[in-house]
Amino acid sequence: MGNLDFGRFGITTGLDSSPESLAAAAAAEELGYPAIWLSGGPLPGLQTIVDLIHATETIRFVSGILAVDRYSATDVSTTYQQLEAQAPGLFTVGLGGAHGPRPLGILNNYLDQLTAVPIDHRLLAALGPRMLELARDRTAGAYPFLIRSEYTTEARKTLGPDKLLAVSHLAVVETDADRARAIARGTISFFPRIPSYLASLKRQGFTDEEIAELPDHVVDSLAAWGTPADIAAKLTEHLDAGANHVAINVITGVTGPQPIDQWRALADAVLS
8 A cells, every 4th residue: 555544534525726625625634534535527727736735734635536638647747746845745646537448548648657656646546347457556546436335345356455445435414314315316316427437336236227216225335324423334334345545525415515514523433
């Protein structure tokens, strides 16, 4: 696993350079979370990573993920070198988003160009076995999302014992089962439209009907909900299955405000 140690639990969220986002990052740090995994979609640009690190002190940031079809290897290398000079060890480059007929070739070529970023500060958003093998061979490890703990076991076998396996998992701090599942289902339903996630869900054994309808048992396997203790227990299943770290992706059904109250509610359960 090299020198990457993010603790047992961090958080996944989308941040930008606004005062609200910078304050949210500082709040997560104050609560004791050791790492923030920055969702690639909402990330407006590499400067946001710089701004977030300058607005905090010790919390570590991982791009989870930078799409290689959007960010050049040169720009990512420059940002990494800048931050290593100013705040060493606080930025880890998470990559993914290779689309088209040759995603492995695209990522291999990209990694060839990323010589300024050491292997032990690169991760891949790997889902399938070949992508996990690439993560094992050319990076510090893998960062899969939307997997159940049974698949974590398989991912660990492919990565081997020494690579980082950090799993991002949805969480809804809500004890009403219908409401919690509705919130989770609303988020999960987007991902089968993406071929790599559709293939991942099928690889995990979900049928076409289950993927289309997302019945309760599917939602419950892909999202943790309930009290903070309930959520902590569900997320710990990934650690027991071989993950080193779980990045908690709190969703509320509301777009916009950062879920700081939910992070606070979970902190005692997952950071104690």
